[in-house]
Amino acid sequence: MNRLFVQLPMALAFAVLFGLASMVSSPRAYAITTPEILQSSLSPQCLDYQVIGVCAWLYCTPWGCTVRTSIRVKHYIPELVVSAYENTGDNPWTEIAMLSPPTGDAIGGGSSRESVPEQHTNTHFKNVDAIGHPSELFYNFAGGFGWFCESNSKPFNPYFISTLDALAWRSGVPEMAYPEALTPGMREMGEVGDLWSPIYPRSGFVSQTHDYKVAATAAQRAADVVTRRGEPHVYQPLIARNSSSSGIWGPDPVEEGDSETHEWQQLAPNMRMSCSTFPDGGENDQLQDPGDYAWTLWRPYRCCKKRGQELLYFTGE
Template identity: 50%
Template sequence: MKSLFFRLRAGAAAALLCGAASSFALNTSTIVSSVMSPDCLEYRVVGICYWLYCTWTGCTVRTSIKVRHYVPDAVVSSYSNTGENPWVEVRSMSPPNASAEDGGDGTTNEDHENNLAKFKNADVIGHPGALVFSEFASSSGYICEGAGTAFMPYLLSTLDTLAWRYNVPEAVYPEALTPGLREVGARTSLNLWGNVYPRGGFLHQTDDHKAGAVVAQRAGDIVTRRGQVHVYQPLLASARPGYWPAGALKEGDASTGKWQELTPTLSNSCVVFPHSGTLTQAKQGDYAWALWRPYACCERQGQVFLGSVDFQ
């Protein structure tokens, strides 16, 4: 009887623990359903493409419309505790290891302390909602392909230890040493969220949500460029006739990419950092955003692409 009681109590405790974890966790089904956002999609017809179509009887010029819209390429997680990505199904991709353990703030989170040294891990993983997004976006017309592959890890900070935890070599880059250069926000507007460089996990910021956003911006900055001194793989597509993929992400510039908050609150709209919206603080210091990036394309209507004209 006593052993049965202990088993029942252990089972109840485990159930409560799972319930508590799930209330703060982000799962794949929630991420997939979040792609149905007209605000983030921002679908537009922007021009006309010209194609040369030839058969044995001769050649003609055909046209197709040129469209531009955003695609959810990746989920970018920024979180305090190593191994605890808020997206529960991918946690096993970035467990603690001998060179990347622990995490969190430099001091305790007391109200009178206003100079906290924050640390965040970051993971950039391919967005899992491509199929649902295609069905949703195709109702607007012809759609463009994004660069992301579902569940593909593009950056896991636990594997990028030297750069992410020690800021080597970016601590001596001009962008890291020059005030006002490559910053999220601005001192002049009294809305400085943090510096993009060095692109690692440490920064000073009293607001935990802003700290998480800056670290997410850093991770997005890395993966949307080639040849960076980090352990990662580029989240980039190659241009081809009739297809203009997204380029490098730039802070504060929506024409290079924008962010949809997934946790701690699920948003149906996209923003750039910094923004004036409500900032909900995550109880465990874990945040995640979908990174939407702009693509333009037109349907192939011939063998040779002659060019395109954009509307004013």
């Protein structure tokens, strides 16, 4: 089966984003604002800046060739703000909450809660939006450590809006028939004795009693989609920069529990200045109602300054 994706029209997306954002008149409970998101990116722990080696470049002129070197660094970059929220149109990121109003087949939200505990019919649904992180302040911050890497993420760009992906996000079609969805133990988030949820099918419905785990699973699923090409969803892929000739090595697509592909920073309802992968302990102190959450997705990059026409070799992990 071909896994095709449909790109969001860029110009239309930006027009909708900034046009509707201007209509927001009042903050919501548990909301987070753009200035707060900018401030949250000033986290040395999430940045995790390291000098890991050197790069050797061949630099040639009409008068001959020499070898130049530059340091090789590794650090994380905030690429996306991923919101998972209860009711359609209620994104906790204040300035973009009007970007995904109820429309067409994406009207309702919420969850089905069991009236009798023995029925075990707790099925929760989360809308999810993945928006490019407003990262300008972060890059100024990273520059204070020395040479730094950059990603392809575009600030405020809507990479995934679940209301525009209503068929796949609300039905699980066609992923409910994938091997990952049918094979126990395959692509699951959590640990033995504390299984949060399978990643597939990557939809907004999660069979889980704990609302924070529901939201985290939905956010993880959206990040899984966005960082890959050719998925059967309506989205724009965010593919990591990866070019050794330019001296930059980006991460692989997001994989649950793998800090070599990503980490999460809690933004709402309570901001943290640290990052980790799920499970992250947030279920102990972040549970709230109506169930609106937001995280920053950080991803690790390695890079060195290009100082010649050809990269001869590099050291470090």
